[in-house]
Amino acid sequence: MKLASAFKYMNKDIQQVERQIREVTNAENSMIQSASNHLLNAGGKRIRPIFVLLSSKFGDVNQDKIINVAVALELIHMASLVHDDVIDHAMVRRGKPTVNKQWDNGTAVFTGDYIFARTLELLKPFKNNRLHTVLSNTIHELCIGEIEQIRDKYDVEQSFLTYFRRIKRKTALLIASSTQMGAIAANVDRATENMLNRYGYFIGMSYQIIDDILDFTSSEKELGKPVGSDLLNGHITLPTLFALENSNVKQAINDFFLSDYADTQYIYDVIQTIKHSHAIERAYQVSQQYLEKALALVDGLPNIEEKRLLKQVALYLGERKF
Amino acid sequence: MKLASAFKYMNKDIQQVERQIREVTNAENSMIQSASNHLLNAGGKRIRPIFVLLSSKFGDVNQDKIINVAVALELIHMASLVHDDVIDHAMVRRGKPTVNKQWDNGTAVFTGDYIFARTLELLKPFKNNRLHTVLSNTIHELCIGEIEQIRDKYDVEQSFLTYFRRIKRKTALLIASSTQMGAIAANVDRATENMLNRYGYFIGMSYQIIDDILDFTSSEKELGKPVGSDLLNGHITLPTLFALENSNVKQAINDFFLSDYADTQYIYDVIQTIKHSHAIERAYQVSQQYLEKALALVDGLPNIEEKRLLKQVALYLGERKF
Numbered sequence: 001m002k003l004a005s006a007f008k009y010m011n012k013d014i015q016q017v018e019r020q021i022r023e024v025t026n027a028e029n030s031m032i033q034s035a036s037n038h039l040l041n042a043g044g045k046r047i048r049p050i051f052v053l054l055s056s057k058f059g060d061v062n063q064d065k066i067i068n069v070a071v072a073l074e075l076i077h078m079a080s081l082v083h084d085d086v087i088d089h090a091m092v093r094r095g096k097p098t099v100n101k102q103w104d105n106g107t108a109v110f111t112g113d114y115i116f117a118r119t120l121e122l123l124k125p126f127k128n129n130r131l132h133t134v135l136s137n138t139i140h141e142l143c144i145g146e147i148e149q150i151r152d153k154y155d156v157e158q159s160f161l162t163y164f165r166r167i168k169r170k171t172a173l174l175i176a177s178s179t180q181m182g183a184i185a186a187n188v189d190r191a192t193e194n195m196l197n198r199y200g201y202f203i204g205m206s207y208q209i210i211d212d213i214l215d216f217t218s219s220e221k222e223l224g225k226p227v228g229s230d231l232l233n234g235h236i237t238l239p240t241l242f243a244l245e246n247s248n249v250k251q252a253i254n255d256f257f258l259s260d261y262a263d264t265q266y267i268y269d270v271i272q273t274i275k276h277s278h279a280i281e282r283a284y285q286v287s288q289q290y291l292e293k294a295l296a297l298v299d300g301l302p303n304i305e306e307k308r309l310l311k312q313v314a315l316y317l318g319e320r321k322f
Numbered sequence: 323m324k325l326a327s328a329f330k331y332m333n334k335d336i337q338q339v340e341r342q343i344r345e346v347t348n349a350e351n352s353m354i355q356s357a358s359n360h361l362l363n364a365g366g367k368r369i370r371p372i373f374v375l376l377s378s379k380f381g382d383v384n385q386d387k388i389i390n391v392a393v394a395l396e397l398i399h400m401a402s403l404v405h406d407d408v409i410d411h412a413m414v415r416r417g418k419p420t421v422n423k424q425w426d427n428g429t430a431v432f433t434g435d436y437i438f439a440r441t442l443e444l445l446k447p448f449k450n451n452r453l454h455t456v457l458s459n460t461i462h463e464l465c466i467g468e469i470e471q472i473r474d475k476y477d478v479e480q481s482f483l484t485y486f487r488r489i490k491r492k493t494a495l496l497i498a499s500s501t502q503m504g505a506i507a508a509n510v511d512r513a514t515e516n517m518l519n520r521y522g523y524f525i526g527m528s529y530q531i532i533d534d535i536l537d538f539t540s541s542e543k544e545l546g547k548p549v550g551s552d553l554l555n556g557h558i559t560l561p562t563l564f565a566l567e568n569s570n571v572k573q574a575i576n577d578f579f580l581s582d583y584a585d586t587q588y589i590y591d592v593i594q595t596i597k598h599s600h601a602i603e604r605a606y607q608v609s610q611q612y613l614e615k616a617l618a619l620v621d622g623l624p625n626i627e628e629k630r631l632l633k634q635v636a637l638y639l640g641e642r643k644f
Contacts, residue, residue, distance in 0.1 A: 029466050031473050083431045086408065106472045109405045109431055114465035116435075120442070120458045124451065136442045143436035144351050150428045151353050 010053060010309075013067070017049045020071045021078075024118050035111040039078050047207070048073040050313065051175060052182035055196045057306040059186030068122055069131070069185045073178045075119040076135075080142060080174075082112035131184050138177040145169025153234035154257045156244055163241055164205070171211075172204030179203075192301060199297045199310065206290035207317055212237035213283050214320075216275045228271035238286060242279035249273060291318045332375060332631075335389070339371045342393045346440050353429060354436050361400050369529070370395040372635065373497060374504035377518045379628040381508030390444055391453070391507045395500045397441040398457075402464060402496075404434035453506050460499040467491025475556035476579045478566055485563055486527070493533075494526030501525075517619050521632065524616035529639055531609035534559035536642075538597045550593035560608060564601035571595060613640045 025036035049070035056066040085108045123132065148166045152158050179200030183193040215223065215230045216239055223229070230237050234257060236244075244250045249270060256267045274280070294314050301307045347358035371392035378388040407430045445454065470488045474480050501522030505515040537545065537552045538561055545551070552559050556579060558566075566572045571592060578589045596602070616636050623629045 027466070029469055029473075031469050032466070083435060086427055086431045105408055105427065107469060109408045109434075110465050110468040110472070112431075112435075113405060113438075114462070114469070116438070117458060117461040117465055120454075121462065124454045124458060129446065132442075132446045136439060136446060139439040140436070140443065143432050143439055144349070144354070146432040147351055147353050147429060147436070150432070151351075 010050065013053050013070075014046060014049065016067050017046065017053075017070050017074065020067060021074060024071060024075065024122060025115060027114065031107060032111050032114050035082070035107060036115070039082065044074075044078075046074060047313075047317070048077055048175060048178040051178040051200055051203075052185075054306045054310055054313070055179040055182030055188070055200075056186035057304060058183060058192050058196065058302060059188035062186060065126065065185050066182065068126075069181050070178075072119045072122050072135070073174065073181065075115050075122070076139065076142075077174060079112040079115040079119070080146065082108050082115065084146070126185075128184060131181055134177050134181055134184065138173045141169045141173050145171075145173075149235065152236065155236065156250055156254050156257070158236055158241075160238075160241060163236070163238060167205060167208040167212075168201075171208040172201050175204030175207065176200035195297050195300055199294050199314075202290045202294035202297065203314055203317065206287045206294065206314075209238050209283055209287035209290070210318070210320065213239055213280055213287070216271065217280060227275075228268070231271060231274075232267065238283040239274055239279045242282045243274045243277055246277075288318065291315075332372065335375050335392075336368060336371065338389050339368065339375075339392050339396065342389060343396060346393060346397065346444060347437060349436065354433050358433065358437070361404065366396075366400075368396060369635075369639070370399055370497065370500040373500040373522055373525075374507075376628045376632055376635070377501045377504030377510070377522075378508035379626060380505060380514050380518065380624060381510035384508060387448070387507050388504065390448075391503050392500075394441045394444050394457070395496065395503065397437050397444070398461065398464075399496060401434040401437040401441070402468065404430050404437065406468070448507075450506060453503055456499050456503055456506065460495045463491045463495050467493075467495075471557065474558065477558065478572055478576055478579070480558055480563075482560075482563060485558070485560060489527060489530040489534075490523075493530040494523050497526030497529065498522035514623060517622055521616050521619045521636075524612045524619065525636055525639060528609045528612035528616065528636075531560050531605055531612070532640070532642065535561055535602055535605050535609070538593065539602060549597075550590070553593060553596075554589065560605040561596055561601045564604045565596045565599055568599075610640065613637075 022040060025032075025040065027033045027036065052066060052070035052073055056062075056069075086105050123135065126132070145166055145168070148162075149170060152162060152166060176197050177200070180193060180197035183196045188196070212230065215237065216228060218227065220227055226232065231240055231253070240253070244253065252266070252270045256270065291314055295311060298307060298310050298314070301310070344362060347354075347362065349355045349358065374388060374392035374395055378384075378391075408427050445457065448454070467488055467490070470484075471492060474484060474488060498519050499522070502515060502519035505518045510518070534552065537559065538550060540549065542549055548554065553562055553575070562575070566575070574588070574592045578592065613636055617633060620629060620632050620636070623632070
């Protein structure tokens with residue numbers, strides 16, 4: 001289900017965003033075109049554009065500008081997903097290196113770069129320096145988050161702080177930028193802009209934690225990738241961090257990482273163990289805490305229809321199953 | 323030899339560029355830091371900054387702005403080199419897939435992104451929209467060029483047009499942007515700016531062709547990579563295009579590509595054949611033609627000291643041995 005369908009009256013805006021994403025990623029080069037199409041057709045919740053659109057309603061409507069900002073944020077998200085693929089492909093290839101996969105790597109890198117370059121072209125006309133400042137800081141942090149994700153792979157000794165700092169950079173700041181940039185583009189007053197930014201940040205943290213939970217609890221069909229992919233790929237997320245407090249689980253995960261993936265059946269048992277352990281519930285509670293912080297912030301916002309919607313989106317994201 | 327040392331009186335500017343590149347790529351994250359240091363210590367001719375600096379002398383000196391543009395162009399070049407590595411690593415891995423190399427892939431992707439993001443931060447303060455337009459168009463074309471390079475790999479049927487269009491996008495436009503952006507940043511009149519842009523373009527074409535020749539004729543020590551790497555990695559460059567006119571050579575290269583690198587000794591004979599064939603001389607002549615076009619343009623420039631230097635740089639680049 002696309003989030004947009006829950007908010008019918010935003011459909012027109014969302015459709016405009018979709019159309020423009022297609023236009024921007026339209027390329028003469030057939031390789032880029034098919035990679036972009038693949039991404040577009042894979043869909044996505046478009047939560048970043050939705051947050052831009054909702055936040056902008058707290059200020060002056062400047063439709064074209066707002067849509068451009070919404071498109072830009074979704075494109076940056078898409079570009080980072082494409083670059084993420086390089087790492088994930090690397091892992092998939094770990095067992096079976098194929099020429100095809102290696103071709104994909106190079107294409108993924110420059111398709112991501114291409115989408116990124118197109119995004120810059122899109123944002124160029126905006127004179128508001130703060131829009132550019134927020135965005136470039138966020139991209140900067142996003143890159144560090146992604147590199148930290150590589151650095152922290154297989155590290156069963158990493159702390160909770162390391163995990164939270166990483167998901168802040170990797171996910172939460174881009175969502176916080178969505179709400180903030182929607183506000184800036186609509187000349188919303190600073191106090192409201194700050195509240196919207198904080199709201200986005202808390203939602204982003206909650207969102208990523210739920211993503212990390214769903215990687216264990218959802219089905220392969222819903223995820224579009226195997227259950228437990230994070231752990232299989234060496235990523236330690238919040239449920240795993242809680243589960244690592246059990247020394248047997250820790251030993252098992254460590255053995256799996258050290259075995260260089262020889263014994264994959266074994267790790268599936270570990271994934272099942274985590275799935276049915278308290279680790280999931282504890283991670284869920286942390287996610288809920290962030291969500292409640294977001295909801296509390298909404299209360300302070302000016303009383304317009306979108307205030308209610310921001311609450312609904314938060315609740316929807318907190319309850320999503322994939 | 324660094325090109326800068328040939329132009330002593332530019333040394334101060336170049337040193338400022340170097341210092342600022344180090345500052346900009348300075349990162350809290352140790353993984354990014356060591357990747358950036360590796361890049362910086364590997365050196366480079368810094369021809370893009372040199373062209374920015376020289377071009378700017380045809381207008382008003384605005385030192386900080388010029389230096390920032392010079393740094394930005396070198397950083398974009400560096401970021402694209404880092405992303406190029408992903409493809410090259412993929413090829414090196416083709417024979418020997420190692421976990422280490424796969425780690426490098428992910429790091430390379432996001433280190434490149436990080437350098438790119440830092441570049442955007444650097445250029446943000448500039449209000450001149452044309453600076454941003456030139457740069458984002460160039461990055462856009464650069465990405466397409468890189469993807470074309472992947473698409474055209476192993477294609478022994480590709481045309482000369484395909485090759486020239488690819489190196490235009492991949493190399494010449496960024497050098498043309500260097501001369502042009504130096505001019506824009508210094509408020510040089512449009513006629514001179516256009517000449518400088520054309521000069522940069524012709525130099526860029528010549529430069530890339532010579533690079534492609536040196537890949538055959540230089541030594542491994544000078545290149546920093548094995549002689550014939552381009553062909554070994556499936557890249558068809560101008561010398562190879564000329565050599566492909568010989569049906570025996572074509573057959574041999576085709577066999578090599580199809581053999582999936584089983585018979586590498588054989589391809590070294592082909593590389594030796596190309597190295598000592600007329601293909602090198604013919605490619606060199608094409609490079610010289612571009613160089614002469616660049617030199618002819620210099621004649622039309624205003625008579626200042628830098629006019630002589632632009633000629634010297636062109637001649638130096640035409641004669642370089644690595």
